[in-house]
Amino acid sequence: MHLVQLLLPLTDRAGRRFDGAVYGRVRSELAEHFGIISSFTRAAANSVWKEGGHTPHDDLVVFEVMAREIDQHWWERYRAELERRFQQETIVVRALKVEML
Secondary structure, three states, rough: OEEEEEEEEEOOOOOOOHHHHHHHHHHHHHHHOOOEEEEEEEEEEEEEEEEEOOEEEEEEEEEEEEEEEOOHHHHHHHHHHHHHHOOOOOOOOEEEEEOOO
């Protein structure tokens, strides 16, 4: 099994919060494709990185799905679509191999 995590920004580049409907659409798409989804939307996660002489940060919403196999092509297309929707250069979509206990 794989745990796939999508780290989505809470705000656009100008700092305006995205409408909740945009996350609802992602939730619906993932639930339809995978059957179940977890989302962490109440307390936003934070991402900080070093870039040049300053340290920007993002507030994030995290979505997770479980998948037996990773369809690399599907995920590449979906990530590109999310980058377009959220107007981001890069959206992190990562998969972790998990062992069910």
